[in-house]
Amino acid sequence: MRFLRNFSFSIGFLLFLLLLIPTTGHAQEGQTYEVSSAVLNVRSEPSNNAEILGLLSKGNNVMVFQEKYGWVQTYYGGQVGWIAKHHLIPTTNNQPANDNVATTTTQTLESVTITANGVNIRTGPDTSYSSIGSTYAGDTYHLVATEGDWHQVSLANGSKGWVASWLTDKATTTGNTTQSTPVHTVDDDSTVNTGGSLAGYNIVIDPGHGGNDPGAIGLGGVYEKDLVSSTSDIVVQQLRDAGADVIVTRLGDYYISLDERAQISNSYNTDAFISLHYNAFPILGVQGVSTYYSSDTDHQLAQSVHSSLVSNVNLNNRGIIQEHYKVLRSTYAPSILMELGFITNPYDLSMIQTSDYQYKVAQAITNGLINYFN
Structure with a gap:
């Protein structure tokens, strides 16, 4: 009996000690590890029995x-995921990812600023070369070289392109074009604006997440909900400038359910519903933009807006994808969900956080909608 009492006391004491040992810890925000196993499951909960x-x-x-x-805990496809830590090895360079991003933006190089909208970026220094994209007034690039009336600039994706110098703040005086007062005609290498208006159309913009739902958490502890809110503000303004009547599902940092978002759209004579998000993935190299649609009636809207997006921004094109997300299924109007880049990828995040990128997203959505309705 004495032995049993001592044994019981020992067990009780051990249980007491276990209660004092913390079961939850916090890794450094954005700390990275390398997978050491051939295949490693990502589960929905910290348990071997979880999905x-x-x-x-x-x-x-x-x-x-x-x-x-x-x-x-990490993020997998925008969802919270859990990985058994004993299958991971700390990486040798575990400084916060934002430090890596910052070092890429501290170079002191000569730059040029675009002074017109819809300026073509070309593969060579002449209008006979093909266009690889377009740029807008206020966009600034590092100057690589100058040849005649053309500047070669460094693009955000690491490649190079040529822009007409007379459409920048560093106009040259070596060519045949009068540089003192540029006249932007059809052949001045700025893209002709075909016009178009969204007057009479009701557009619902749905900033994803909010309140106690931060969405994905990116490098340096960046919240998806915050980036979505700032982007949505610019998108809404651009759409209104184009004449659209814009309804926003949330106007502040508060939670709203998927059903409520759909109900807001369904209560109006909505012509298009666009839900804005940023993506996350545990593998740092995954990057790019994608657009999701649910039914065949949504496909053309997705195609039009996504095509406009990838021609406006310098992020990887992940395409349009059919997924039956609840917020899309529950919305009567043609609807899409846009993933505007990965906040867990250093390059994407360095772009996403700039007002220039968010402005280009807004321009792309506006132009995509104009093309869709026309």
Whole structure:
């Protein structure tokens, strides 16, 4: 009996000690690890019995945010995911990812600023060369070289292109064009604006997440909901400038359910519903923009807006994808959900956080809608 009493006391004491040991810890925001196993499950909860969300492979780099019961939390396809920590190896360079981004923007190089809208970026220094994109007044680029009346500039995706110098703040005086007072005619290498208006159309803009739902968490602890809100403000203004009547599902940082978002749209004679999001993934190299639609009646809207987006921004094109998301299924009007880049990818995030990028997104959505309705 004495032995049993001592044994019981020992067990009780051990249980007491276990209660004092914390079961939850926090990893450094944005800390990265390398997968050491050939295949590693990403689960919905910190348990071997939880649903498998996806798979990672050996050598993949993942970003974690907190630790719990020997598991670490990350994001997989925009969802919270959990990985067994003993399958991970800390990377040698675990400084906050934002530091890496910052170092790429501190170079002191000569720059040029575009002074007209719809300026073509070409593969060579002449209008006979093909256009690889367009740029807008106020956009600034690092100057690489000058040849005649053309500047070669460094683009955000690491490639180079040529712009007409007379459409920048550093007009040259070596060519045949009078530079003192540029006259923007049809052949001055700025894209002709075909016009178009959204007057009479009701557009619903749905800023994803909000309130106690931050959405995905990116490098440096950036919240998806915050980037979505700032982007939506610019999109809404651009649409209104084009004449559209714009309804916004949330006007502040508060939570609203998917059903409520759809109900707001369905209560109006809505012509198009656009839900705005930013993406996340545990593998840091995954990047780019994508647009989702649910039914065949939404496909043309997705095609028109996404085509406009990828021609306006310098992020990887992940295409249009059919997914039966609840907010799209529940909305009567033609509807799409846009993922405007990965906040877990250093390059994407460096672009996404700029007002220039968000302005280009707004311009792309506006032009895409004009093309769609016309």
